[in-house]
Amino acid sequence: MRVLEVQKLNDQNRIVLQNYHNHVKNYAIHEGLMTKLYDSMAQLEKENNQLKEKCVFLEEKLELKQISLVDKNELEKLNSSNRVLTLQYDYEVAKREHCERQLTRLQDNIKQLQSELSYMDEKVKRADDQMKLADRLNRDNKDECEVLQLKIMDLEKRLNLTEKDKDIVEQELLIVKQKMEATAYRIQRYNEALINADNDLELMSDTSYSEDVGSINGTETVSLKSRNSHPTRSQSEI
DSSP states (O other): OHHHHHHHHHHHHHHHHHHHHHHHHHHHHHHHHHHHHHHHHHHHHHHHHHHHHHHHHHHHHHHHHHHHHHHHHHHHHHHHHHHHHHHHHHHHHHHHHHHHHHHHHHHHHHHHHHHHHHHHHHHHHHHHHHHHHHHHHHHHHHHHHHHHHHHHHHHHHHHHHOSTTHHHHHHHHHHHHHHHHHHHHHHHHHHHHHHHHHHHHHHHHHOEEEEEEEOSSSEEEEEEEOOOOOOOOOOOOO
């Protein structure tokens, strides 16, 4: 009886021990699984954190990229506007330099024309002074010619009145005629000089000075015409 009870207790102990071993084994298995699970969870959490950081980085990068695209478009517009403004500025600078060169040429031409005009005025003044002097000399010659004519008439009368003084009178008459011819020659030279002076004045009055000046929109012609008119002088024949 006692042996049966001991055997029964031994069986129960064996069953309990077996169950204990099974539980220990299962616990070990579960503990390993839990460790792996914890490791997996830690790895997943790490990877998750990495993904989160990557997402944040990608989001920031995407935002920066979008901003960069906007800035790039804006920069392209600014560069395009800058190129247009640069071309306009270069054109305006070239246009200004061209106008300055044309203005300098025009100023030089004006100075030259003013110098030529002053020379023409001086030449006309000298011609007028010479004309006045020639008029005065011509009046003197006319007066002298009238005196000589009267003297010739007187000598001719004296020649008719007396024969003894004929040689003297003829000699005086010859001298007077020579003086008359010389005076007539001077009057002729005066008339020729007067005609030449009038021709010179007509040529001077018809002379025009022109200078071609290129402008931005085309070519302009700057001309200066100096026209001087003098009253026509006439000389009666003596």
